[in-house]
Amino acid sequence: MIAVDTGFFYALADVHDARHASTLAWQDSIREGWMTTWPLITESVQLLNRRIGTASAVDLLQAVADGNILLWEIPPAQRSNLPALKKRYANLAMDLADASLLLLADHLDHGRILTTDEQDFGAYRWKNRKPFRNLMARGQGA
DSSP: OEEEOHHHHHHHHOTTSTTHHHHHHTGGGGGTOEEEEHHHHHHHHHHHHHHTOHHHHHHHHHHHHTTSEEEEOOOHHHHTHHHHHHHHTGGGTOOHHHHHHHHHHHHHTSOEEEOSOHHHHHHOEETTTEEOEETTSTTTOO
């Protein structure tokens, strides 16, 4: 499974985005499986709806409904980690969607992610010490 962030979904949907072509190249990776969280889908749908339109938001929700994008639910026992993550990364203004992806990386036991947010995901650490591997960054590859 590969974790997926909002910026990737947005760039994939927006043909005018500078990273659109590079996100298209990652569509084949869906065979391995894309996984994200409900906070991330909520953030993505809001962004797509506001900037591109309802059709793009519906397409993303359809991909979730069809099982093409798997959703990981934050277990109740892990929800207590969210305030500590927010506090730890206060200088980055971490939002709930990003925090949920750190917990997802802990769950998956790897930090492979598709994101356009190189700054934040370059600083975040899953399992408190392990860097993310942004597959979209130069030189990272699959």
